[in-house]
Amino acid sequence: MEGPRLPPSATATATTPESDDDKPDDPPSVWHRPTSSLPSLPSQDPPSQHWRNHSLNLSPLPTTTPSPLLHPDSIPELETYVVQVPRDQVYWTPPPENAKYIEKRSNNPEKNKKKGCSKRLMWFFIILVVFGFILGAITLILHLAFKPTLPVFAVEGVTVKPSTFEVTMRADNPTSNMGVRYVMKKNGVVSLTYKNKSLGTGKFPGLSQAASGSDKVNVKLNGSTKNAVVQPRGSKQPLAMMLTMELKAEYEAGPIKRNKEVSVSCDVKVKGLLDGKKVEIVSENCESEFKN
Structure with a gap:
């Protein structure tokens, strides 16, 4: 099995003795390592978001451009919460139209007051009509049941x-x-x-x-x-x-x-x-x- 290759100068030194013709003033030969053989530097991309197993991260996701890579000691630890939801329960949020309706009613108290008064008057009128109808029916029944006959x-x-x-x-x-x-x-x-x-x-x-x-x-x-x-x-x-x-x-x-x-x-x-x-x-x- 062959060993590692040596640089040309080293090989020449090992096999051939230095000749008299070589001048001591000649500069020594320099060997350069190819750039492709250098180890790759760490990437500057921000760390990807991750989730812990069996946990729910309630913190909002960042909407701005991620900051440059910081030192590990300066990154604050995110708080996580574990929420257990039974499978037989369904949670829902009311539609946004409900919020608009409540806001519209709260913004018009005078209009709501007028509507309340009109509803009370309407119910009073309905009760009065029903009472009058019942009284008229009773009067008619009594009139028909107790009707004098000519002597x-x-x-x-x-x-x-x-x-x-x-x-x-x-x-x-x-x-x-x-x-x-x-x-x-x-x-x-x-x-x-x-x-x-x-x-x-x-x-x-x-x-x-x-x-x-x-x-x-x-x-x-x-x-x-x-x-x-x-x-x-x-x-x-x-x-x-x-x-x-x-x-x-x-x-x-x-x-x-x-x-x-x-x-x-x-x-x-x-x-x-x-x-x-x-x-x-x-x-x-x-x-x-x-x-x-």
């Missing part, structure tokens, strides 16, 4: 006395869930007429009836038969009379009350009125009407 009257007999008439009537209350009380209307009268001529006038006595009740009532009228002398005595022709009444009906069912004005008119045909004997009722028909 029914009938003339059952007429008795003639020297200065009075006594009319016997039957009153029926068809309202099944409300009682009623009949009283005379203010300035009202009960009138008995013959061909628009008054035979007698009087007052209707107070009468109270239960729901679906039926009662008799006697009405006394002050008057005489002098205005009915147009027919001769002993005539068998029936005498047509008109009985009219203006009453006030007060219906009641617990706390529910209804006041009605009732107008009653009865067409009555009788025989024997002028003889002063027993009066016979040939026909009768009474009609009732609510005035309000």
Whole structure:
């Protein structure tokens, strides 16, 4: 195996003795090492970023141009944090639109206050409308459930006395869930007429009836038969009379009350009125009407 090569001067010295012709004043030969054989110098590039195993570096990455290579002792040690996140949890950040919305609301307190007032007024109006609707529905139900029905009257007999008439009537209350009380209307009268001529006038006595009740009532009228002398005595022709009444009906069912004005008119045909004997009722028909 060959040893390392020596420079030419060394080889010549080792093999050939120095001749007399060589002059001592000649400069010694110089040997140069090739440049390619020199060791490479360390690179001046900055050290690359690295991460520690099983760790999370929370420090922000540098955004500026890295500084020149510094001495190892002058480089500060970076702090690292280890964060363990369970796999079954998902973390998310709200979108940036939420931050803009909050900032916009915080910048306009007066507008937000006005919106709050308008919302309260709107809810108050809605509650008022709902309450009115419920109250109207209850009123309608009560009106339909407790609706008075027209009373029914009938003339059952007429008795003639020297200065009075006594009319016997039957009153029926068809309202099944409300009682009623009949009283005379203010300035009202009960009138008995013959061909628009008054035979007698009087007052209707107070009468109270239960729901679906039926009662008799006697009405006394002050008057005489002098205005009915147009027919001769002993005539068998029936005498047509008109009985009219203006009453006030007060219906009641617990706390529910209804006041009605009732107008009653009865067409009555009788025989024997002028003889002063027993009066016979040939026909009768009474009609009732609510005035309000």
